[in-house]
Amino acid sequence: MTATTPEPPVDVPGRTMAREMAEQPAVLRRLLDEGAPAIRQVAQAIAARRPRFVLLTARGTSDNAALYAKYLLEIRLGLPCGLTSMSTTTAYGARPDLTDVLVITVSQSGGSPDLVASTRAAREAGAITLAVTNNPDSPLAGVSEYHVDVMAGPEKALPATKTYTASLLALYLFVEGLRGGDGAAAKQLPELAEQLLARQDEVRALAARYRFAERMVITSRGYGYPTAKEAALKLMETSYIPALSYSGADLLHGPLAMVDNVSPVIAVVTDGKGGEALQPVLDRLRGRGADLFVVGPAHQVEQASAGFVLPTEGVAEEVQPILEIIPLQLLAYEVTIARGQDPDAPRALAKVTETH
């Protein structure tokens, strides 16, 4: 027998999720270096067909990526958008006239039968169809007229991490391509993502706050709102803490009743107009003595109970979501470890969810 460096034991909790989170800078870099030209070509072909409306179809983590694209399309392109209620097609057989409509379906696996069925129906109804997936050989990619590959490599952990940030970047590059922009704001993301991941010890210390939390509220506005929803999903599917996400405006319309000094709040504050629009909500939360954890620029974190400072100086607001989810992925991971659970093995979940 020869001595070899032992592999880490396979049963270290969260090993797979940790490895895939750590891959994110490399995934973003690959997409920028190797994927961007193909995405630009797809965008130019679709722009030439002048879609007037966009419908976005997705589930779970991919639905949060689709919501990010909705903000980009509405704000940067002025295209009216909707998120699909899939059952209207798959259960009720609705066949709307989709002439001039771009239907974007986002799915990590590209394998869910209802997404394939609804995309096929959309194409038959006259839509321009685009699939954004991590698998160019998937049934969804096959049934769509256009395909964008997010190039994240195989994702094995049940909680999706690298496919989420890769989908955001791919959608950003696609929307930039539609509007004839160069996507330069994304260039610094791989390096900044690396810096965030290097601060895992900081997140571990912060995670102790939530070890015994029975519920959490996560809020944001504008570009940060998809981050709030994705952070809530990540926390729930790893730690099982009921995490409720609301846009800041919706929070004031009811759920605020639930926030008091035993319901911690996480606010995702993008540095820009979204953060400005969230300001009255932050003031109200502070006025109620809420335990407020801010992920955002330094001046916002200083006014909160705790927080994680994001490097936002010189980072365009519309690409900040690609960074701001990373400390929240780490938080979900660390809270779950602190609670003695395994982030890689949520109860009851299958990686490819087959909904019909």
Add this chain to the structure above:
Amino acid sequence: MTATTPEPPVDVPGRTMAREMAEQPAVLRRLLDEGAPAIRQVAQAIAARRPRFVLLTARGTSDNAALYAKYLLEIRLGLPCGLTSMSTTTAYGARPDLTDVLVITVSQSGGSPDLVASTRAAREAGAITLAVTNNPDSPLAGVSEYHVDVMAGPEKALPATKTYTASLLALYLFVEGLRGGDGAAAKQLPELAEQLLARQDEVRALAARYRFAERMVITSRGYGYPTAKEAALKLMETSYIPALSYSGADLLHGPLAMVDNVSPVIAVVTDGKGGEALQPVLDRLRGRGADLFVVGPAHQVEQASAGFVLPTEGVAEEVQPILEIIPLQLLAYEVTIARGQDPDAPRALAKVTETH
């Protein structure tokens, strides 16, 4: 001094909410008898302008009514729809081209400044604008080209109840008017609503199950999904129980990890295609031994841990949401009373929420 019948003491918890829930059959009847002709006229005027796409704008309870309208418009009219991300207009100044777009804004008070601003912007951008409110003299009604009055009378309790069912019925009648239908399926709703309200004792007994619940999951599919969201909002804003709502398909994509025998699940099962599409989710929940409470037809309640039987025989699926929320409003009320709290006085909420 002469003897008079004493008024009930003003501090009975939940007095206002109870009175307004009880008014619902009369409100529905008034809308059918007195409101329907005006709604049909508005619908005919808008139909003549042939909108190709519908955007729905609302917050809180009204957002759940807007989601119901989205299902109706997609399924019964084949019109592609989206729910507005309001901050794209109010915070980011997006000005999409809204030619051929019908923008429907739903608001009980018609008073929220951001709804007024986004509707004004939509009208300037070429949209056909329709406000659905409980106040024809409101700023929102004033700024919109068309208005539908839900005629629910003043609503004083903070948790909206009668304005919700009235908004659903008004939106149903509007969509029926758009497609040239007669809305006959709604005729029996006032009487059925009365029968449901008469079963409050039954709900009170069921509420004991949730007195000590620390979280709840509420699920549905299709037409019942807005009911699930509204029930979760109602439970949260009265009892402060974190209530998470998911479409059945989304529940399988992550949050199912949170469901076990200590996380009770409420399933809203409409009798029709929505209920059929939910069936695999119900089977999965039963397979996990979840505590499953069903609001739906008798044969579905029989297979659950507990439930409330809805009269669905002969009731068209698309109007069932107007009934199925009623036992869930009662449940929110009774759970809150059982926990020693006051459903009329949620912490921190104002009736007209001014978000900008």
